[in-house]
Amino acid sequence: MSRDAPTVDIDDITVRYGRVPALTNTRLALYPGRVCGLVGMNGSGKSTLFKSIMGLVTPDSGRIRVLGEPAERARKTGQISYVPQSEAIDWAFPISVREVVMTGRYGRMGFLRRPGRNDQAAVEEALARVELTDLAGRQIGDLSGGQRKRVFVARGLAQGASILLLDEPFAGVDKRTEATITEVLTERARAGATVLVSTHDLQALPRLADETVLLQRRVIAQGPPEAVITTENLIRAFGVDPLAHDRED
Numbered sequence: 337m338s339r340d341a342p343t344v345d346i347d348d349i350t351v352r353y354g355r356v357p358a359l360t361n362t363r364l365a366l367y368p369g370r371v372c373g374l375v376g377m378n379g380s381g382k383s384t385l386f387k388s389i390m391g392l393v394t395p396d397s398g399r400i401r402v403l404g405e406p407a408e409r410a411r412k413t414g415q416i417s418y419v420p421q422s423e424a425i426d427w428a429f430p431i432s433v434r435e436v437v438m439t440g441r442y443g444r445m446g447f448l449r450r451p452g453r454n455d456q457a458a459v460e461e462a463l464a465r466v467e468l469t470d471l472a473g474r475q476i477g478d479l480s481g482g483q484r485k486r487v488f489v490a491r492g493l494a495q496g497a498s499i500l501l502l503d504e505p506f507a508g509v510d511k512r513t514e515a516t517i518t519e520v521l522t523e524r525a526r527a528g529a530t531v532l533v534s535t536h537d538l539q540a541l542p543r544l545a546d547e548t549v550l551l552q553r554r555v556i557a558q559g560p561p562e563a564v565i566t567t568e569n570l571i572r573a574f575g576v577d578p579l580a581h582d583r584e585d
């Protein structure tokens with residue numbers, strides 16, 4: 337797909353849970369080759385936006401195309417990988433790190449899901465990239481918060497998807513994990529992937545993201561981090577300027 341055409345094209349969607357609107361008249365275009373940082377307060381609709389791009393929630397109105405197709409189809413054909421918030425995962429489920437990463441290959445396997453040599457090689461490469469080779473046999477519930485995040489990033493790498501969605505991958509992780517995930521996302525974007533990653537760390541945006549989207553039930557601003565993270569925009573999104581204290585220093 338050309339770098340001039342949006343890979344994720346959200347055209348005027350409204351998503352409601354019952355009568356509560358989570359997103360209203362939201363428009364957003366994402367392009368390949370870029371890491372986009374998604375920022376907004378709790379309840380601003382970030383997870384709903386991810387779920388919409390995955391085709392897991394259906395907008396009440398408007399339209400979403402992912403790689404030129406309906407979102408659900410892009411997900412079902414394995415073209416989208418999603419790292420959910422940690423709270424959304426059952427960590428007690430008895431499955432090893434290597435097995436979780438292998439689930440990223442399921443879309444490429446036949447009905448019996450028997451991994452071939454390519455699948456195994458992709459899994460080992462992904463585990464090595466996030467420095468989890470030594471822990472590959474462990475149960476996921478036995479890992480630290482940062483290690484758990486890296487497992488799901490590795491799953492996305494093994495999947496080889498061209499759309500990478502990550503819902504707060506930096507929450508509760510150490511600096512080393514944050515640096516590894518940031519590097520991996522940049523590498524994937526430079527290789528042509530479209531990356532959308534939500535974060536609460538406004539200060540980290542310039543080193544993480546090529547562009548920033550500010551969300552408050554709709555897109556308030558989109559552009560280079562330094563153009564988007566302004567006092568005026570932050571007050572519109574958060575009601576206060578969360579960086580006011582730092583600006584005074």
Ligand SMILES: Nc1ncnc2c1ncn2[C@@H]1O[C@H](COP(=O)(O)OP(=O)(O)OP(=O)(O)O)[C@@H](O)[C@H]1O
Binds near residue numbers: 383
């Ligand atoms: N399954 C659901 N049923 C009812 N309301 C929901 C559901 N999921 C989300 N909401 C509501 O929709 C709004 C947007 O929620 P969403 O989870 O998308 O926000 P968010 O920006 O991801 O929040 P956070 O930063 O806290 O994860 C909130 O008001 C939330 O309470």
